[in-house]
Amino acid sequence: MTSGLWELVLEGVWVTIQLLFFSSLLATAVSFVVGVARTHRLWIVRFLAGFYTEVFRGTSALVMIFWVFFVLPPAFGWQLVPMWAGTLALGLTYGAYGSEIVRGALGAVDPAQKEGGIALSFTPWQRMRLILLPQAVPEMIPPFSNLLIELLKGTALVSIMGMGDLAFSGNLVRLALQESAEIYTYVLLIYFVIAFLLTRVMRGLEKKLKTGVGKAPVREPDTELKRPETSNVGGAA
Amino acid sequence: MEWDWSAVSDFMPHFWDGLLVTLQILVLGSLLSFVLGLVWALLMRVPSRWVTWPVGAVTEFVRNTPLLVQLFFLFYVLPEWNVTFSALTTGVVAIGLHYSTYTMQVYRAGIEAVPAGQWEAATALNLPVRRTWTAVVLPQAIRRVVPALGNYVISMLKDTPLLMAITVLEMLGEARLFSQQNFQFTEPLTVIGVAFIIVSYLASLALRALERRLAH
Numbered sequence: 001m002t003s004g005l006w007e008l009v010l011e012g013v014w015v016t017i018q019l020l021f022f023s024s025l026l027a028t029a030v031s032f033v034v035g036v037a038r039t040h041r042l043w044i045v046r047f048l049a050g051f052y053t054e055v056f057r058g059t060s061a062l063v064m065i066f067w068v069f070f071v072l073p074p075a076f077g078w079q080l081v082p083m084w085a086g087t088l089a090l091g092l093t094y095g096a097y098g099s100e101i102v103r104g105a106l107g108a109v110d111p112a113q114k115e116g117g118i119a120l121s122f123t124p125w126q127r128m129r130l131i132l133l134p135q136a137v138p139e140m141i142p143p144f145s146n147l148l149i150e151l152l153k154g155t156a157l158v159s160i161m162g163m164g165d166l167a168f169s170g171n172l173v174r175l176a177l178q179e180s181a182e183i184y185t186y187v188l189l190i191y192f193v194i195a196f197l198l199t200r201v202m203r204g205l206e207k208k209l210k211t212g213v214g215k216a217p218v219r220e221p222d223t224e225l226k227r228p229e230t231s232n233v234g235g236a237a
Numbered sequence: 238m239e240w241d242w243s244a245v246s247d248f249m250p251h252f253w254d255g256l257l258v259t260l261q262i263l264v265l266g267s268l269l270s271f272v273l274g275l276v277w278a279l280l281m282r283v284p285s286r287w288v289t290w291p292v293g294a295v296t297e298f299v300r301n302t303p304l305l306v307q308l309f310f311l312f313y314v315l316p317e318w319n320v321t322f323s324a325l326t327t328g329v330v331a332i333g334l335h336y337s338t339y340t341m342q343v344y345r346a347g348i349e350a351v352p353a354g355q356w357e358a359a360t361a362l363n364l365p366v367r368r369t370w371t372a373v374v375l376p377q378a379i380r381r382v383v384p385a386l387g388n389y390v391i392s393m394l395k396d397t398p399l400l401m402a403i404t405v406l407e408m409l410g411e412a413r414l415f416s417q418q419n420f421q422f423t424e425p426l427t428v429i430g431v432a433f434i435i436v437s438y439l440a441s442l443a444l445r446a447l448e449r450r451l452a453h
Contacts, residue, residue: 054434057437058433058438060394060397062399063398063409066413070422070426071423071426071427075423152303153302153304157399159305170306171309174309174313180309180317184314188307191303
């Protein structure tokens with residue numbers, strides 16, 4: 001491979017990283033808003049948040065991307081820059097999966113903690129901010145780490161829409177070289193390295209947060225069997 | 238936004254074709270991933286580093302890289318090595334292989350969840366290794382893992398549209414073809430979006446029923 005082609009690949013890596021960064025920010029925001037809303041005391045708020053989760057988890061991320069690229073523009077008369085369209089589709093879909101993680105972790109906090117907050121006449125918002133979230137967030141990190149890897153794999157989907165990410169530049173190089181084994185091996189290796197680095201960062205974060213609440217990171221052997229329904233992301237590749 | 242019902246009715250015959258292909262991919266891909274996943278899980282228990290290390294490394298690699306690129310790899314590289322399959326077969330192999338790296342972890346957890354007393358009893362009864370696995374460990378392990386495997390089937394359903402990228406005409410492929418021929422994007426894309434929600438909802442209901450039956 002010539003250096004010009006490598007430059008193309010590097011540009012693709014940069015687009016993938018940008019997309020991963022923005023869509024993970026949006027997905028985190030959506031996860032917390034929707035996840036907390038699912039523990040709200042008003043049934044209508046819980047219902048709407050649950051409805052959102054079911055719809056976005058039920059459909060495929062790729063179908064969602066097609067929808068954002070092709071249906072939104074004529075419907076509303078404006079078109080998003082590809083980067084923001086991709087961010088929107090991925091962030092909303094993966095946010096729905098993340099909201100299940102947030103809800104699960106909030107539900108797993110010892111009920112006595114919440115009762116203590118009520119006894120001390122904390123407001124619901126204070127209970128959430130000062131009691132529940134600081135204990136729940138460290139527990140969310142391992143599942144969020146898995147979700148982040150799924151999101152990284154999901155970013156490859158935007159290449160189908162012609163966005164110049166890593167998978168797309170891989171296709172361009174294949175067309176230029178008329179040879180596929182080498183370039184696809186490199187592309188897969190680059191994705192793997194990014195995923196590996198992300199896992200390391202998240203593990204460090206988990207350790208740091210758990211020390212903050214006086215716990216050690218534990219790896220239970222049978223967490224696979226206790227996963228909430230479809231906690232693994234579909235529609236993500 | 239205007240909604241054109243005649244476009245919906247024009248699209249429906251294509252939709253049914255696409256749904257059939259999607260379900261075909263789902264069934265074949267699931268079977269492949271169930272079998273391969275069990276093979277990986279059993280290989281990971283072979284007491285030799287020469288087996289566990291390569292199997293662990295390869296499955297970790299496949300799990301952490303995008304299915305889309307794996308599809309391209311199989312679709313474009315295999316013909317270079319003079320191995321040619323149809324696009325559908327390539328897709329099924331790719332999706333089955335990708336998900337087998339997930340189901341493998343499910344099987345592993347299921348095997349580890351079998352109480353140690355069961356292994357000891359098998360040793361005490363002097364059962365050969367093969368019989369310990371087929372008559373004692375696996376029947377108990379597989380019962381435990383069925384719900385978790387079902388979750389991956391639902392995930393797989395939502396990954397089937399990726400096969401569109403290698404020219405398979407499943408639901409999304411049919412919708413895109415129809416859209417490009419008729420310049421009507423809204424209706425077919427919305428129809429298949431709703432179809433995905435309905436199919437995965439029905440699948441999760443079926444799964445919950447199965448889980449309840451197995452619990453008793």
